[in-house]
Amino acid sequence: MSLLEFTESEVTKFQQIDDEHKAIVEFANKLYRKYSKQKYDEFNELLKVFISSGTKHFHTEEKYMLNNSYPNFYSHKIEHDRFTRKLIEYQEMLMDDPAVNGNVILNFIKDWFINHVAGKDKMLGEYLFKLTEENKIIGV
Ligand SMILES: [Fe+2]
Numbered sequence: 426m427s428l429l430e431f432t433e434s435e436v437t438k439f440q441q442i443d444d445e446h447k448a449i450v451e452f453a454n455k456l457y458r459k460y461s462k463q464k465y466d467e468f469n470e471l472l473k474v475f476i477s478s479g480t481k482h483f484h485t486e487e488k489y490m491l492n493n494s495y496p497n498f499y500s501h502k503i504e505h506d507r508f509t510r511k512l513i514e515y516q517e518m519l520m521d522d523p524a525v526n527g528n529v530i531l532n533f534i535k536d537w538f539i540n541h542v543a544g545k546d547k548m549l550g551e552y553l554f555k556l557t558e559e560n561k562i563i564g565v
């Protein structure tokens with residue numbers, strides 16, 4: 426029973442980012458299991474932790490971008506900020522109707538992961554991977 430899978434399409438080639446994405450996948454699947462068992466209070470608590478650890482992950486990517494003069498910083502950061510804002514909005518209304526809103530949240534996380542990771546993050550990962558190969562990477 427899982428919501429997300431880490432597949433070839435999500436590999437960015439940059440190890441630290443890939444590892445963090447794998448952890449996000451695990452976390453999202455844990456959320457999915459709570460939802461499936463209708464443990465909505467636990468889902469709600471876990472979602473708060475998910476949001477804060479997601480924010481931490483975004484900061485890591487953003488620091489990599491800034492330290493390494495990444496050209497598409499702003500368009501990438503906009504997607505991070507939108508995701509966080511939207512998820513907080515959903516979280517605030519979750520307990521009004523957890524069966525419906527929990528499902529909305531899970532679908533939102535799934536779509537976002539597939540689109541953002543396979544799009545923006547992959548581009549970033551390739552850029553950082555190249556710098557690593559050239560020994561020019563500035564860590565965070
Ligand atoms: Fe990202």
Ligand SMILES: [Fe+2]
Nearest residue numbers: 482486542546
């Ligand atoms: Fe990411």
